[in-house]
Amino acid sequence: MAENENGSATKRLKTDTENECGDSGELSSESPVSDxxxxxxxxxxxxxxxxxxxxxxxxxxxxxxxxxxPIRQDTLSELLKSSHLKLEMKNDVYSTYQLQAPAHLNxxxxxxxxxxxxxxxxxxLHQEVFLVEESGEDYRNLTLPYINNQSFSVQWVHNILEKKAEADRVVFEDPDPDTGFVLLPDFKWDQKQLQDLYLLAIVHRRDVKSLRDLTSEHLPLLTNIRSKGENAIRQQYGVPPSKLRVYLHYQPSYYHLHVHFTSLEYDAPGCGVERAHLLSDVIQNLQADSSYYHNRSLAFPLRADDGLLAMFKKAGKL
Amino acid sequence: MAENENGSATKRLKTDTENECGDSGELSSESPVSDxxxxxxxxxxxxxxxxxxxxxxxxxxxxxxxxxxPIRQDTLSELLKSSHLKLEMKNDVYSTYQLQAPAHLNxxxxxxxxxxxxxxxxxxLHQEVFLVEESGEDYRNLTLPYINNQSFSVQWVHNILEKKAEADRVVFEDPDPDTGFVLLPDFKWDQKQLQDLYLLAIVHRRDVKSLRDLTSEHLPLLTNIRSKGENAIRQQYGVPPSKLRVYLHYQPSYYHLHVHFTSLEYDAPGCGVERAHLLSDVIQNLQADSSYYHNRSLAFPLRADDGLLAMFKKAGKL
Structure with missing residues (x-):
């Protein structure tokens, strides 16, 4: 690629492979992006x-x-030595520049x-997001009927629990039908580095939709997930509990109880206070009040195109 | 700047302004970065x-x-038309490329x-972060003595409350000595766009260090901050409460009670579930149990170089 003195290319450039979109395989001289x-x-x-x-x-x-x-560590020396710098600001020991790098390094x-x-x-498309405050009554009158009507399929979860799918990905299992669970990596984690460690514990019980269904009856399940999940992650990956963020989502993305284990240093999507509930807080709240999650107002974000948001708007709750 | 065909510059390049670091102003032919x-x-x-x-x-x-x-919208057409594409992968309607852009656009x-x-x-330097679980007892035996010993200065907060500093930045004030507060933009927000809206409500009372000190006695203060803070933000910026995340930090970065108001769509630093506590949850918890924050174990992250972490380690709590 050739550039002129001020860095702008004057010719329209071609792709290395010039198969244009929608042209049923016919070669074209234009790239899908320049066009x-x-x-x-x-x-x-x-x-x-x-x-x-x-x-x-x-x-x-x-x-x-x-x-x-991302800025690559392996080509960093070359990047610094072969770039052009334009000074923007200098003040005491601080200075800022715009760096123009060779295209193949950037x-x-x-x-x-x-x-x-x-x-x-x-x-x-970026969707507007709204915070909804759902009382226990709102849950029973609006959210629960909505979930039941949608009949979201959790077949893929049952496939995991029955070893019909992803059996080779399971990191740990406690087979107890009441307090047991399967621990496996979340799809967002490529398992190549521990910085963005992300695992899920999916419970064997099929009668707990979400945080809203939890009572003190479920404390043995929750404490079991916490201790055995943390142990398995320490054994398998060498990551101690003090480096983990362990939480549930409300609303969850599927209505079969599961717990997220993410690296504390990883800014995981969905770990914000408006959607995540620390397992340690959930356990303490249920120890103090078995009906805590039955009665409390819970806040959570909904996208503008979410059907549940329409339900809340229709009921005059937003 | 001239580049050869494969895009790598062969000469060591100079900065536009060649004042080298540490050379007490003497001009040099080397740039601080290439050197x-x-x-x-x-x-x-x-x-x-x-x-x-x-x-x-x-x-x-x-x-x-x-x-x-960031990728600039105003030069996007030029970027797409003047770049070189290398095909990486093609599958059905999806294809991925590496795009080499003119240096001045990138x-x-x-x-x-x-x-x-x-x-x-x-x-x-990136610091390791550890999650600490602090019981009520740990707070009184370890954290409170640590805070008192450090005698962190909150003089700058008092200056704001007394209008000795930042008076022109105040967006709203309720002067009541018990339930009043000052609302002003956080320094992280440049106030140029609403996407990353970030304001702080700082209470006039000087006897509440943090979440740990709150009891049901403080409910009028907390509900006042919530309603008047939300109203002021709606009036001043046109942002309704359903677009706001309203929360406290624990540990806070300074021990004078304050509440964060951030845009729900802004992934604000410190809004993760391990540090943030929604004001709506705090209010409900205190309504149910005045000593909730006196007794509960609270989890929070500490950097490896934090003196408080050393206290917890010394006490065998980590």
Whole structure:
């Protein structure tokens, strides 16, 4: 690739593989990205240096996702020695610059979905989020009927518990039908490093939907998950309990009781105070009051397109 | 800047302003970064695309911080049209590429601290974090004596309450000595956009150190902060309570009671379940049991270099 003195390329460039979206395999001289006309920004992640764009390649809908790559330790020396610096600010011992790096040391990961359906676009579109406060009564009048009507399938959970799927991923199992559980890595964790350790304990009991169903009757189950889950993670990965965040979600993403174990140093999605409940707090609250989670108002976030949010709005609760 | 065909620069490049670190203002032909010898990586933020490096510029200690810049919407079309793509993977409607962009559209923010002291290095060094479970007894035997011994100054808080500082930043005030508070933007918020809205309510009372001191006596204070804080934010910024996360920290960073108001969609530092306590939960817990926060075990994270962690270790609590 050739650049002129101020760094801008003047020619439209080609991809190494020039199979254009929607052209049924016919080779084209244009890349799906250089040919892409932007319609709108779906989501802008300034912190993660990522952007989700909706647009068209010829007449086809497409989504393009750009994400800057992490700074690589193995090419860091080369990066520092071969870049150009523009001074921005100098004050005492501090100075800031804009660094212009050789392109091959500073790539941007690009994902193209083409042709993209409406469902793709909706999936990537930033959705407004609202905090709902659900009383015990709201749960019984609105949320529980909603969950039952939706009849969310938890077949995939039963497949795990029955060893019909993911049997090779199980890290630990306690087979007791009342207090037992299966411990396995969450799909978000690639198991390549401990920094973002993420495991799930899924209980064998099938009669506990969520935090809302828990009473002091379930204390042996909860304390068992805590102690045996922590032990298994210490044995398997060498990570002690003081490095773990152990919690439940409310609302959960599926209504079969499960507990999250994540590395304390990993800013895991869903570990915010508005959705996560520390297992140690849950245990103490049930020890003090068996009906704690039956009666309390619980706050949680819902996306604008969530059917449950519509229920709360219709009932005048938001 | 000129690059050769495969994108690597062959010459050592100069900064636009060539004042070298530690050379007492004398001009030099070397840039502080191209001359930088890496000693070790202090911290690697893969999610945020940032890296903190300790090293030397000649014989001076220095810290260099690199952070990839957010993808700019205003230059997005130019970026897509003038970049080179390398196909990585194609499967059905999905394909991924590595995009090589013109350097001026893909800069890296660089901060240099030179000469850097040991304190600078320690500040940027990634610190291990441990979860501590503090019983009510631990609080009275270990934490409270530690806080009192440290005599952390809250003079800056008193200056705000007495209008000796930051008076122009106050968004709302209820002057009542028992239930009143001052509401002002947190320093982390630049007030330029609502996405990362962050305000603090600091109480006028000076006898409440933290969550641990709260009893049902403080319910009028807490409900007042909640309702008047939410109202003020709705009036001033047009943000309704359903878009807010309202919480206390334990441990707090200073021992004078304050409440955090952050945008629900902003992944604010310190909003994780291991440190944050929703104000709505705190109010309900105190309504049910006035001594809830006096007696409960509370979990919180401490950095490896925190003096309080040393206290817990010495007492055999970790």
């Amino acid at each position: 892409f006309e932007i319609t709108r920004i779906l989501r802008d992640g300034a912190r993660e240096k990522t952007i989700f764009i909706h647009g068209k390649v010829k007449d086809q809908d497409a989504v393009v996702i750009l994400e800057k790559t 790539e941007i990961k690009t994902t193209v979905v083409c042709p993209a359906t409406e469902k793709h676009v909706k999936k990537y | 930088f010898e890496i000693t070790r990586i202090l911290r690697d933020g893969a999610r945020e695309k940032t890296i903190f490096i300790h090293g030397k510029v000649k014989d001076q200690d220095a810290v260099v911080i690199l952070e990839k810049t 800069e890296i923010k660089t901060t240099v601290v030179c000469p850097a002291t040991e304190k600078h290095v320690k500040k940027y």
